[in-house]
Amino acid sequence: MTAPVRLRPEIAALPPYRQGKQAAPDAFKLSSNENPFEPLPAVIEALHGALHVNRYPDAAASELRSVLAERFGVTVDEVHVGAGSVSILSQLLLAVAQAGDEVVYAWRSFEAYPGLVTVTGATSVQVPNLADGSHDLVAMAQSVTERTRAVIVCTPNNPTGEIVDAEAFEIFMAAVPETVLVILDEAYVEFVTAENAVDGASLTERYPNLVVLRTFSKAYGLAGLRVGYAVGPAYVLDAARSTAIPLSVTEPGLRAALVSLEHEDELLERVGRITLLRDQVRQALIDQGWAVPRAQGNFVWLPTGEHTARAAEVFQRQGVVVRAFTPEGIRITIGESASVDKLLGAAQEVVRSL
Numbered sequence: 616m617t618a619p620v621r622l623r624p625e626i627a628a629l630p631p632y633r634q635g636k637q638a639a640p641d642a643f644k645l646s647s648n649e650n651p652f653e654p655l656p657a658v659i660e661a662l663h664g665a666l667h668v669n670r671y672p673d674a675a676a677s678e679l680r681s682v683l684a685e686r687f688g689v690t691v692d693e694v695h696v697g698a699g700s701v702s703i704l705s706q707l708l709l710a711v712a713q714a715g716d717e718v719v720y721a722w723r724s725f726e727a728y729p730g731l732v733t734v735t736g737a738t739s740v741q742v743p744n745l746a747d748g749s750h751d752l753v754a755m756a757q758s759v760t761e762r763t764r765a766v767i768v769c770t771p772n773n774p775t776g777e778i779v780d781a782e783a784f785e786i787f788m789a790a791v792p793e794t795v796l797v798i799l800d801e802a803y804v805e806f807v808t809a810e811n812a813v814d815g816a817s818l819t820e821r822y823p824n825l826v827v828l829r830t831f832s833k834a835y836g837l838a839g840l841r842v843g844y845a846v847g848p849a850y851v852l853d854a855a856r857s858t859a860i861p862l863s864v865t866e867p868g869l870r871a872a873l874v875s876l877e878h879e880d881e882l883l884e885r886v887g888r889i890t891l892l893r894d895q896v897r898q899a900l901i902d903q904g905w906a907v908p909r910a911q912g913n914f915v916w917l918p919t920g921e922h923t924a925r926a927a928e929v930f931q932r933q934g935v936v937v938r939a940f941t942p943e944g945i946r947i948t949i950g951e952s953a954s955v956d957k958l959l960g961a962a963q964e965v966v967r968s969l
């Protein structure tokens with residue numbers, strides 16, 4: 616078929632977002648950093664009460680924003696809610712960057728970043744992570760030029776798992792001009808146990824150019840309902856609200872998020888179980904000989920390098936679906952506790968066979 620419509624060349628060349636592979640019915644899906652726990656009964660009940668789907672949702676997400684504002688000690692205008700934090704990231708980038716501009720971020724990091732930058736017309740500037748999988752914040756600050764409009768900092772970093780140190784982040788913020796938006800992506804912050812980790816929500820009042828992104832997808836287990844939020848200066852979030860597709864956050868999503876905050880203790884108890892399992896899995900992998908970076912999200916990183924594709928096949932054969940980033944490594948989500956034996960068995964087989 617001919618393709619007469621003139622597409623933007625950079626979009627035509629852009630591969631669509633690739634989701635973690637779906638798993639066979641008897642396999643464990645550890646490829647998308649999802650929460651393995653079923654929704655709380657209170658969430659299911661709230662969803663039943665939110666089925667007036669002939670009506671549009673509350674476009675301003677007022678109730679959720681005011682609950683979040685109170686929790687973070689900010690005004691309602693300093694909170695923004697989107698259909699997943701990735702939507703807000705897109706809105707922020709569209710608000711600041713266009714053709715000829717640059718957006719700096721670490722690499723490897725969340726695989727959505729390159730595409731979202733390309734869509735704005737701007738150019739990605741990728742700064743390699745340090746050997747331990749952490750961001751090279753010094754090099755990232757040095758990569759900021761006249762053309763830079765935003766820097767994305769991901770902590771803990773997906774997929775390597777390392778956090779950004781609180782002090783190092785403050786030094787970084789001091790080095791980045793206030794005209795450049797810094798987006799701190801804290802999608803996995805609830806899983807962090809390292810005491811030196813940056814806590815973005817405590818910093819937004821200090822910096823006029825800092826926005827923190829968080830999500831209900833991971834710790835709160837609402838990935839399928841698409842609710843994320845941002846905390847930051849109202850003038851920046853107003854710009855994000857202007858680039859947002861209106862009404863994309865649904866009423867069931869908003870209701871489930873509110874109920875999840877009400878039942879946070881129960882959800883954080885689950886998070887505690889996941890982080891405990893994460894630390895056990897990491898230690899077991901280290902005992903097998905793997906150099907696993909400090910894992911602070913709900914996933915671990917295996918630096919399989921050039922063997923990545925073959926290693927991923929071993930996992931697949933053993934009934935564990937993982938995320939392979941060829942030729943760097945494999946990211947494995949901490950999922951059901953029943954998956955751990957299979958996961959470790961596959962990792963051991965990789966060690967033996969490579």
Ligand SMILES: Cc1ncc(COP(=O)(O)O)c(C=O)c1O
Pocket residue numbers: 647648698699700701702725769773800802829830831832838841842843
């Ligand atoms: C670092 C990071 N940021 C953002 C997201 C997107 O989360 P959400 O479901 O809130 O859009 C993910 C999801 O995997 C992620 O890993």
